[in-house]
Amino acid sequence: MLIRRSYLQSKLETELALALTDLGIKFTPYVRLPQRLRYAYDVGLDDLNALIEYHPAARLADISAVVSKARIADVDIALARVADGSVVAFLDACPHRGASFAKTRLLANDTAAQCPYHGFTYNLRDGLLQSGLGCSEGCGRLAMLPVFVDDGLVWHGYRTITGETRIACTAEQVLDNICDNIHLPMVHTFGNREDPVPHEYIALRSSPHDGVATFRYCTSSTSAFAFLSKSKYLAVLNEYRLPFTVGTTVTTEDGLVKVICAHARDVGPRECAVFWSLTRNFMTSPLLDPVVDGIMRMTLAEDAAILVKCDPRHARGKFHSRYDALQVMRRHAMRNLGR
Ligand code: FES
Ligand SMILES: [Fe+2]
Known part of the structure; x- marks a missing residue:
């Protein structure tokens, strides 16, 4: 019940952000998490249980096999739609040298992401390194992040x-x-x-x-x-x-x-x-x-x-x-x- 309430609050904020987008104002679902938590302390201890945070990361319709990027609670997140139609999210920083995957196209029938810097590829099922010059398979891993889809939006949850x-x-x-x-x-x-x-x-x-x-x-x-x-x-x-x-x-x-x-x-x-x-x-x-x-x-x-x-x-x-x-x-x- 409490989860739902917090989620609904996030959804209302999102509706507003989307309405602004339709007016030509950019949709940036950026939230700095500690401030949200501090706010909860200010409103009273009874509200502590409402602190399950859901953040809209993107519109589902905007997610494709070309990697897109969202910034949530100070973290850059990469989002892409893989072969079976589901959405995956991972930290938008290549574990090799930190390059962003934004705007790159998925490979291997939309099951792998390739870093644009040195070309290392990562399996999007588990994030493991598939291939990279001078590296053995599996020696690095993308940080995969939890997301789910609801109401045409992709959500990222903090627990x-x-x-x-x-x-x-x-x-x-x-x-x-x-x-x-x-x-x-x-x-x-x-x-x-x-x-x-x-x-x-x-x-x-x-x-x-x-x-x-x-x-x-x-x-x-x-x-x-x-x-x-x-x-x-x-x-x-x-x-x-x-x-x-x-x-x-x-x-x-x-x-x-x-x-x-x-x-x-x-x-x-x-x-x-x-x-x-x-x-x-x-x-x-x-x-x-x-x-x-x-x-x-x-x-x-x-x-x-x-x-x-x-x-x-x-x-x-x-x-x-x-x-x-x-x-x-x-x-x-x-x-x-x-x-
Ligand atoms: S930074 Fe990604 S492969 Fe080197
Ligand atoms: Fe301590």
């Missing part, structure tokens, strides 16, 4: 799960900890102790109430992304929105996106409730929700295990590393807000 977790520390400690990226290698199973450095770390205050830090992090062999993606680096975007919301968006080089939003409130002298959502564009089958939920809860348990050892009176720290910029900015902003 969200939500939950509530109690932690025996203050809400401030939890929010501070999520902004703190250098705890990842030490505290988390998915962290990379071999290469713990956040590369190209930049932190910016975007308004008196919002701040963001971006960096690249080397994928560890214990992270789920090591199995799901060929990406050597993860691009991480950490953000806070005062007073009580923080978010982390992780994107792989081959287009997998995971967004975690958390909203923490004190419910006792040393207990807080963390309301969280996790959105992803991989493992999107509802059957896999329990697996994703289990990983998220394990991650929060790892955070809880260290936070219960921290004295909240020292939460502001006696000194800071250069990678503590985001949480320091957030604390200053909270003070300015009178909290």
Whole structure:
């Protein structure tokens, strides 16, 4: 029911976009996902369950054996109609050197895509490399993405799960900890102790109430992304929105996106409730929700295990590393807000 509601909302927006197209204004179904999630936090926690996002990618009539391109939630997607008439979607970046497939024609009776840069071809059933100069078959893979067709439109879906977790520390400690990226290698199973450095770390205050830090992090062999993606680096975007919301968006080089939003409130002298959502564009089958939920809860348990050892009176720290910029900015902003 909730899925349907969110889907219907998307459809209404799409009707509007299509009407604009008919008036000669370009149809661009571009949505920046974190803002949509933040909006849901603003309207209230009850709406968290509505966070199953469907985005129109294209009109079915516009999809043919010539690859077309859509941009959704900061990701370029290639769409094509294959031999049996179905629509396939994949990340529009060749895994060899990142070229776009847009406007190329499918090969092998419309079952394969050929990259226009070095001519490598990929089977569109599973994305595996079919042939490429100097490469053996199957040594690379396109990132195939989930799509479905409804009402003459091609839809791309992100799947969200939500939950509530109690932690025996203050809400401030939890929010501070999520902004703190250098705890990842030490505290988390998915962290990379071999290469713990956040590369190209930049932190910016975007308004008196919002701040963001971006960096690249080397994928560890214990992270789920090591199995799901060929990406050597993860691009991480950490953000806070005062007073009580923080978010982390992780994107792989081959287009997998995971967004975690958390909203923490004190419910006792040393207990807080963390309301969280996790959105992803991989493992999107509802059957896999329990697996994703289990990983998220394990991650929060790892955070809880260290936070219960921290004295909240020292939460502001006696000194800071250069990678503590985001949480320091957030604390200053909270003070300015009178909290
Ligand atoms: S970038 Fe696609 S084949 Fe080289
Ligand atoms: Fe953590």
